[in-house]
Amino acid sequence: MRVTHRDVVCSFCGTLCDDIEVDVEDGRIAEVRHACRIGTTKFLSASRHEHRLLKPMVRENGRLKEVSLEEAVERAAEILAGAQRPLLYGWSSTSCEAQSVGIELAEVLGGVIDNTSTVCHGPSTIAVHEAGFISCTLGEVKNRADLVIYWGANPMHAHPRHLSRYSIYPRGYFRERGHQDRTLVVVDVRRTDTARLAQKFVRVQPGRDYELISALRAVVNGRKLPMDEVAGVSREDIEELAEMMKSCSFGVLFFGMGLTQSPGRHRNIDNAICLVRDLNTYTKFVIMPMRGHYNVVGFSEVLSWQAGFPFAVDFSKGYAWYNPGETTANDVLQRGECDAMLVVASDPVSNFPKPSVENMLKMPIVAIDVHPTPTTMVADVVIPAAIAGIEVEGTAYRMDVVPLRLRKVVEPPEGVLSDVEVLQRILERVKEIKG
Amino acid sequence: MKELVLRPLEQPACGLSAESISCDVFAGKSVEEIEALEVYSGNRRRRLGDFFSVSGEAGDTPGETRIVIEGDVPRTKWIGRGMSAGEILVKGSTGMYTGAWMRGGRILVQGSVDSFAGMMMSGGELEVQGDAGDYLGCAYRGEWRGMRGGSILVHGNAGTEAGHCLSGGRVTVMGRAESFAGVRMRSGLLVLGSAESRVGAQMTGGSIVVLSRTEMLPSFELVDRVSSPEIEGVSFEGVFEVYAGDLAERNPKGRVYLKVE
Ligand code: SF4
Numbered sequence: 001m002r003v004t005h006r007d008v009v010c011s012f013c014g015t016l017c018d019d020i021e022v023d024v025e026d027g028r029i030a031e032v033r034h035a036c037r038i039g040t041t042k043f044l045s046a047s048r049h050e051h052r053l054l055k056p057m058v059r060e061n062g063r064l065k066e067v068s069l070e071e072a073v074e075r076a077a078e079i080l081a082g083a084q085r086p087l088l089y090g091w092s093s094t095s096c097e098a099q100s101v102g103i104e105l106a107e108v109l110g111g112v113i114d115n116t117s118t119v120c121h122g123p124s125t126i127a128v129h130e131a132g133f134i135s136c137t138l139g140e141v142k143n144r145a146d147l148v149i150y151w152g153a154n155p156m157h158a159h160p161r162h163l164s165r166y167s168i169y170p171r172g173y174f175r176e177r178g179h180q181d182r183t184l185v186v187v188d189v190r191r192t193d194t195a196r197l198a199q200k201f202v203r204v205q206p207g208r209d210y211e212l213i214s215a216l217r218a219v220v221n222g223r224k225l226p227m228d229e230v231a232g233v234s235r236e237d238i239e240e241l242a243e244m245m246k247s248c249s250f251g252v253l254f255f256g257m258g259l260t261q262s263p264g265r266h267r268n269i270d271n272a273i274c275l276v277r278d279l280n281t282y283t284k285f286v287i288m289p290m291r292g293h294y295n296v297v298g299f300s301e302v303l304s305w306q307a308g309f310p311f312a313v314d315f316s317k318g319y320a321w322y323n324p325g326e327t328t329a330n331d332v333l334q335r336g337e338c339d340a341m342l343v344v345a346s347d348p349v350s351n352f353p354k355p356s357v358e359n360m361l362k363m364p365i366v367a368i369d370v371h372p373t374p375t376t377m378v379a380d381v382v383i384p385a386a387i388a389g390i391e392v393e394g395t396a397y398r399m400d401v402v403p404l405r406l407r408k409v410v411e412p413p414e415g416v417l418s419d420v421e422v423l424q425r426i427l428e429r430v431k432e433i434k435g
Numbered sequence: 436m437k438e439l440v441l442r443p444l445e446q447p448a449c450g451l452s453a454e455s456i457s458c459d460v461f462a463g464k465s466v467e468e469i470e471a472l473e474v475y476s477g478n479r480r481r482r483l484g485d486f487f488s489v490s491g492e493a494g495d496t497p498g499e500t501r502i503v504i505e506g507d508v509p510r511t512k513w514i515g516r517g518m519s520a521g522e523i524l525v526k527g528s529t530g531m532y533t534g535a536w537m538r539g540g541r542i543l544v545q546g547s548v549d550s551f552a553g554m555m556m557s558g559g560e561l562e563v564q565g566d567a568g569d570y571l572g573c574a575y576r577g578e579w580r581g582m583r584g585g586s587i588l589v590h591g592n593a594g595t596e597a598g599h600c601l602s603g604g605r606v607t608v609m610g611r612a613e614s615f616a617g618v619r620m621r622s623g624l625l626v627l628g629s630a631e632s633r634v635g636a637q638m639t640g641g642s643i644v645v646l647s648r649t650e651m652l653p654s655f656e657l658v659d660r661v662s663s664p665e666i667e668g669v670s671f672e673g674v675f676e677v678y679a680g681d682l683a684e685r686n687p688k689g690r691v692y693l694k695v696e
Contacts, residue, residue: 218653218683323551338449
């Protein structure tokens with residue numbers, strides 16, 4: 001029998017599309033409609049159990065061996081409770097409910113907890129502390145925006161439905177003709193597929209975004225630039241872009257990792273936020289990070305409720321201490337401070353810089369994930385989890401900080417629990433060990 | 436002045452958080468009491484005496500107390516936190532946050548300091564004979580009023596964002612400062628032997644002196660050329676180009692002096 005689930009949320013990228021239709025036949029996902037190619041692949045992969053982690057494993061004599069869940073939880077709790085500076089990392093591809101238990105676990109352990117922001121939009125968060133933040137929801141973008149800028153972001157690949165659902169193509173309340181009522185501008189170091197759709201493409205020299213933003217701000221604030229070009233962009237182009245920004249009625253600047261991870265990092269975002277602030281002297285302008293993992297925003301929200309800070313929190317002294325540069329995952333790893341790791345729904349062995357990975361390989365790692373990854377392959381304890389948004393319910397935050405309810409459409413593989421339940425079991429056992 | 440000597444025994448890999456190493460905390464205490472002071476090695480609460488052998492005598496007041504650390508303590512963080520008077524001499528290198536929130540007294544580090552040295556400092560002197568890490572004399576995250584008084588002197592090089600949000604006092608780096616020195620600076624004086632790039636970014640006040648040429652941001656304007664100027668009460672030799680900025684900001688009153696001859 002075929003059952004159709006409507007308005008399912010896609011738990012892949014920060015766009016968090018909530019209009020997906022999923023057909024389930026005999027307990028397996030048979031067809032997915034409305035999702036992009038990446039989202040469809042994620043849904044269909046859930047039912048292909050040959051690509052899943054199905055049994056808990058513990059390393060013995062150098063080899064991973066299947067064990068009972070109780071044994072795996074016991075081993076995980078021993079490793080974490082015995083550590084002097086455990087690092088709890090990942091969290092962006094799971095539900096807020098799992099994040100919440102993870103944060104409590106970090107507090108009980110006196111550990112450091114950090115999420116993937118540390119390698120994507122952590123710099124944006126640091127900038128927000130200093131510059132504030134002027135933003136809106138994607139619904140407002142859809143209904144109001146007439147100037148849309150993507151800077152250092154290529155949504156056609158990373159967030160395929162962003163343009164069609166929110167920013168360019170949809171008809172909005174004040175933008176009845178859809179894309180004909182909007183102007184698309186792309187600033188990037190190369191002509192990306194998104195740039196090919198733009199009315200104006202500005203090619204900035206790699207690593208020179210900060211200079212370009214400073215020049216734009218000076219022009220917006222009424223100065224005349226003394227030089228003919230900045231960061232490979234002519235003065236005429238800078239003046240034209242500044243004029244477009246000042247004269248639109250509702251502008252939005254979406255920025256991606258091209259801006260957060262190039263030289264300047266959080267300073268690029270700080271300067272970009274200040275540019276948007278300056279523009280509000282003339283018109284309405286907002287800024288929004290193109291968050292990647294579907295619930296990376298949720299982690300910051302939950303950690304802020306529970307510990308008062310958005311990422312990279314150190315509980316080692318019994319209270320929450322926050323200072324990116326010291327308490328961020330890669331800094332703790334590269335200084336060789338931590339002595340055990342819990343990785344949840346993430347693959348730092350593939351994504352972290354080499355010096356971090358080298359140190360990771362020296363310590364015991366507990367990994368909770370849905371699929372095997374290079375991280376689960378080097379871990380000492382591996383516990384499979386159900387997929388949030390497909391096999392278990394939960395809450396996730398879209399990139400514009402709007403919470404959405406994740407749905408369950410199929411059962412998880414037999415014996416596989418949600419990461420909320422796995423984490424709760426580890427937490428209970430850790431509390432017993434710590435007394 | 437009485438002298439207390441700390442001889443490092445071991446430096447734990449997971450770092451040592453030693454906020455208690457300060458003349459304010461040591462003053463009036465016996466060697467046994469000082470050995471029993473709390474430090475954190477990761478999440479374990481330990482005694483200062485587990486990591487240092489303590490000898491000598493502390494003064495009755497912070498101002499009469501001098502602490503000598505006999506060797507390298509590169510993983511010990513928070514030495515001299517919030518100190519108001521007295522002296523600390525480190526015959527080696529220290530970890531992060533050396534002299535953070537310092538209010539008075541003097542810290543001399545013969546080796547190098549890690550990042551965030553002199554963070555939020557409001558008085559006293561911090562001198563480093565080696566190099567400094569990132570965020571020398573910076574503001575804490577989210578605070579836009581940084582160091583407000585006192586002075587920092589680094590004989591070697593400094594990392595990024597030296598003098599971040601500087602709001603008073605003086606920071607001197609005799610070697611080279613990496614990018615964004617003096618970022619968001621509001622007042623005070625920042626002196627650099629040389630600067631990598633983006634010096635004075637988003638500054639709204641105060642003066643930066645760079646003793647060699649460096650590329651300025653497009654939002655700075657060359658306004659003058661002066662010789663042997665007096666800047667924030669300090670005399671400098673040579674010919675300097677004067678830049679006003681950061682003109683990306685509204686009503687900026689910052690000045691960057693580049694030594695050209
Ligand atoms: S754009 Fe993102 S959230 Fe939407 S369907 Fe594609 S992967 Fe899923």
